[in-house]
Amino acid sequence: MSKRRDPNAELDLFIPLLHDVALKDQRETMERPFFSLQKRKRLKPIEYKSPDGEVWVKVEAMPAYGMATIWDADIIIWAASALNRLKAQGVNDLPRTLKTTTYDLLRAIKRDTGGKSYAELQAALQRLETTSIRTSLRAPTRRQEAQFGWLDGWTLEIDPETGQPRGMTLTLSNWVYEGITGERSLLTMHQDYFLLTGGLERALYRIARKHAGVQPEGWVCRIEVLHNKTGSDSPPKEFNRMLRKVVERNQMPEYDISFTKTQDGSPAVFIISRLAQLDDQVGGELALLNAQDPDIALSAPKKTGKRA
Structure with missing residues (x-):
C-alpha cells in the first residue's frame, strides 16, 4: 500500500x-x-x-x-x-x-x-x-x-x-x-499593492478589489460603513481627513476613488476599476464609429468579468 x-x-x-x-x-x-x-x-x-x-x-x-x-x-x-x-x-x-x-x-x-x-x-x-x-x-x-x-x-x-x-x-x-x-x-x-505606504490606502484597495472588482457600474459605499470595514481606530473626523487625502491622491493600483452621496444623501465614496472605464470608453468609441459607418461593424472585446 x-x-x-x-x-x-x-x-x-x-x-x-x-x-x-x-x-x-x-x-x-x-x-x-x-x-x-x-x-x-x-x-x-x-x-x-x-x-x-x-x-x-x-x-x-x-x-x-x-x-x-x-x-x-x-x-x-x-x-x-x-x-x-x-x-x-x-x-x-x-x-x-x-x-x-x-x-x-x-x-x-x-x-x-x-x-x-x-x-x-x-x-x-x-x-x-x-x-x-x-x-x-x-x-x-x-x-x-x-x-x-x-x-x-x-x-x-x-x-x-x-x-x-x-x-x-x-x-x-x-x-x-x-x-x-x-x-x-x-x-x-496588483503587484504594486506592496508599494502602498499608507495603512488606510492598503485597506481601501483590498476592499475595492473585493467589492468593486471590474464592475462597469463601480461600487458605492457610505463613509460610515467604510470606516467600520477598515477597522480604523481613528475618530470619524480624523478618518474623514485621512480618507480625503487618499481621494485627492487617487493613486491606488487599478482603481479610481472619489466622493459621492447615496440616494438618501449620506456621504459616500465611489470606487471604479480603471479597466472597466477603459472598456466602456472603447465600447463607446466603437459604437460611434459604427453609427458613422454601419458597414464597418466593429465590436468591443467581450468582458471576462471579475478576476479570481
Missing part, C-alpha cells in the same frame, strides 16, 4: 520574486478588518459586525507585541500566492509549513534587505503568531465561532558568523490554510 504524503511536510519554496507569480489574497479577509492600519503598537481590539449582523470579527493583541498590521499581512499574501502557484502546478498535498529564506521573502514582498528589515520581519512574525482572532466566518450557524492566530509557528536560522537570519519556516494556522486552499477562495491583487 502506498504511503499518503504528509500535508504538513515542509517544502522548499525559494521564490526570489513574485513578479511571475499571480499575487493572491483571501476573499473573506479582504473586505473585513483583521489587521491594524498603523505601524505603532495597537492594543485596542478590533470589533466588527457586518451591517446585516450576520458576520462579526474580534481581533485582540498580546501586549508584548501588539496587533498584527496590514504590512505584516504581506507575509500571508506571499504564502497564499506561493501555495496557489503550487496548486496550479498540480501539487495535491499542499504544505501548511513553508520554507524559504528571509532574503527571498523580503524581496518578494518588495522590502529592503538591510539589517533593520530582518528585525522588522521577526517582529512581524511574532505579531502574526500572537494576535488572536475570533470570528463567525465559515460558521454554519450563529452559535459557532472560530478562534485562531495567523501563524501556528515560525523559525529563523541564524548565520553564526554575521548573526543575520538566513533560512526560515512559517506554519500557517489551520483556519488560514483552509482559507487559502479552498476553491475560489482567492482574488488576484
Whole structure:
C-alpha cells in the first residue's frame, strides 16, 4: 500500500520574486478588518459586525507585541500566492509549513534587505503568531465561532558568523490554510499593492478589489460603513481627513476613488476599476464609429468579468 504524503511536510519554496507569480489574497479577509492600519503598537481590539449582523470579527493583541498590521499581512499574501502557484502546478498535498529564506521573502514582498528589515520581519512574525482572532466566518450557524492566530509557528536560522537570519519556516494556522486552499477562495491583487505606504490606502484597495472588482457600474459605499470595514481606530473626523487625502491622491493600483452621496444623501465614496472605464470608453468609441459607418461593424472585446 502506498504511503499518503504528509500535508504538513515542509517544502522548499525559494521564490526570489513574485513578479511571475499571480499575487493572491483571501476573499473573506479582504473586505473585513483583521489587521491594524498603523505601524505603532495597537492594543485596542478590533470589533466588527457586518451591517446585516450576520458576520462579526474580534481581533485582540498580546501586549508584548501588539496587533498584527496590514504590512505584516504581506507575509500571508506571499504564502497564499506561493501555495496557489503550487496548486496550479498540480501539487495535491499542499504544505501548511513553508520554507524559504528571509532574503527571498523580503524581496518578494518588495522590502529592503538591510539589517533593520530582518528585525522588522521577526517582529512581524511574532505579531502574526500572537494576535488572536475570533470570528463567525465559515460558521454554519450563529452559535459557532472560530478562534485562531495567523501563524501556528515560525523559525529563523541564524548565520553564526554575521548573526543575520538566513533560512526560515512559517506554519500557517489551520483556519488560514483552509482559507487559502479552498476553491475560489482567492482574488488576484496588483503587484504594486506592496508599494502602498499608507495603512488606510492598503485597506481601501483590498476592499475595492473585493467589492468593486471590474464592475462597469463601480461600487458605492457610505463613509460610515467604510470606516467600520477598515477597522480604523481613528475618530470619524480624523478618518474623514485621512480618507480625503487618499481621494485627492487617487493613486491606488487599478482603481479610481472619489466622493459621492447615496440616494438618501449620506456621504459616500465611489470606487471604479480603471479597466472597466477603459472598456466602456472603447465600447463607446466603437459604437460611434459604427453609427458613422454601419458597414464597418466593429465590436468591443467581450468582458471576462471579475478576476479570481
